[in-house]
Amino acid sequence: MNHRLNLPRPIQILSVLAVAALFAGCKTAPRPGTFAPRKGDEIVVAGQFVHTGTRVVLWMDPGGYDAYRVERRFSPIEKSDWETSQAEVRGLSSPNRYNMRNRDLSREEVERVRGGGWDLPLLQRVVDQFVLHFDVCGTSRQCFKVLQDGRALSVHFMLDLDGTIYQTLDLKERAWHATSSNSRSVGIEIANMGAYPVNGRNPFADWYAKDSSGRTRITIPAQYGDGGIRTKDFVGHPARPEPVTGVLQGKELIQYDFTPQQYQALIKLTATLSKAFPQIKCDYPKDATGQLIRQKLPDAELKSYQGVLGHFHIQTDKVDPGPAFQWDYVIGGARKLLHGGLSGMADETSKGHMRAR
Numbered sequence: 001m002n003h004r005l006n007l008p009r010p011i012q013i014l015s016v017l018a019v020a021a022l023f024a025g026c027k028t029a030p031r032p033g034t035f036a037p038r039k040g041d042e043i044v045v046a047g048q049f050v051h052t053g054t055r056v057v058l059w060m061d062p063g064g065y066d067a068y069r070v071e072r073r074f075s076p077i078e079k080s081d082w083e084t085s086q087a088e089v090r091g092l093s094s095p096n097r098y099n100m101r102n103r104d105l106s107r108e109e110v111e112r113v114r115g116g117g118w119d120l121p122l123l124q125r126v127v128d129q130f131v132l133h134f135d136v137c138g139t140s141r142q143c144f145k146v147l148q149d150g151r152a153l154s155v156h157f158m159l160d161l162d163g164t165i166y167q168t169l170d171l172k173e174r175a176w177h178a179t180s181s182n183s184r185s186v187g188i189e190i191a192n193m194g195a196y197p198v199n200g201r202n203p204f205a206d207w208y209a210k211d212s213s214g215r216t217r218i219t220i221p222a223q224y225g226d227g228g229i230r231t232k233d234f235v236g237h238p239a240r241p242e243p244v245t246g247v248l249q250g251k252e253l254i255q256y257d258f259t260p261q262q263y264q265a266l267i268k269l270t271a272t273l274s275k276a277f278p279q280i281k282c283d284y285p286k287d288a289t290g291q292l293i294r295q296k297l298p299d300a301e302l303k304s305y306q307g308v309l310g311h312f313h314i315q316t317d318k319v320d321p322g323p324a325f326q327w328d329y330v331i332g333g334a335r336k337l338l339h340g341g342l343s344g345m346a347d348e349t350s351k352g353h354m355r356a357r
């Protein structure tokens with residue numbers, strides 16, 4: 001049976017085109033006042049939302065951390081303005097804690113992107129490193145307080161104990177977290193108290209304890225309240241119960257591992273960034289035998305390196321993300337996601353160490 005209307009051929013074609021245009025119109029021109037849906041797992045890359053499959057709180061979201069502001073976030077509000085902040089805090093030397101990526105840009109391109117006018121292809125050309133830090137603050141709220149209110153530093157992402165990712169700036173911005181790599185990198189501060197000489201002092205007694213069943217748990221010191229952790233009544237446990245030792249920059253260090261929630265979120269973010277920025281290879285710096293390089297990369301190697309790396313690969317005076325960090329677990333997990341495709345990931349949603357200018 002023929003379902004086609006008995007119309008002359010040109011009119012049939014026209015009516016097909018009209019229906020197609022109607023559908024296209026629905027897609028590209030929503031009714032004024034329609035709210036664009038958000039899933040709560042998006043990061044912002046040159047003004048575009050990109051899904052990660054894990055919880056992300058943006059700087060413009062309620063409870064977010066906004067590194068575009070010039071005020072201090074946690075001072076008394078009547079003293080938070082830039083002029084008072086500048087007078088009260090020696091470390092605050094500039095109202096903006098970020099500036100413009102300027103790597104390999106022509107004068108024309110500089111003129112185009114000054115003030116923020118990046119497009120994705122240009123940003124993809126400039127960004128080729130993802131730098132991992134531990135924050136030595138213990139929580140993302142405390143980390144933002146140190147960066148924004150005390151140090152005039154910044155970082156694109158903070159990863160809290162419960163696996164919540166906070167984005168503080170669009171990735172088009174040059175955040176101040178990793179000196180010579182700032183113009184080419186995306187940075188993340190992972191909440192963790194950091195690594196210390198094996199026989200030296202450390203703050204572990206204040207931050208870790210055994211619970212009644214003998215399990216190691218994170219104990220946020222009372223002075224930080226609930227730590228600003230987004231997950232209500234969250235109790236964090238390091239992925240391994242005992243502190244981990246290892247050599248970085250030629251020094252033997254000890255550190256508690258990150259939480260399983262942090263690893264899961266970081267795996268998804270790493271896969272996302274590697275996909276969004278083709279020059280960020282899903283790999284870490286390895287020697288000829290395939291082992292993690294455990295000190296700063298020689299300058300020429302650092303210059304040509306494209307991928308995920310630690311702050312310690314960039315500066316000799318840094319050891320983050322520390323000896324406990326599980327490189328193979330993160331990179332392997334991210335590769336699995338990339339290999340299996342990122343589609344469907346979004347549906348899983350809802351579950352003082354820097355001198356960097």
Ligand SMILES: [Zn+2]
Nearest residue numbers: 133311320354
């Ligand atoms: Zn660092």
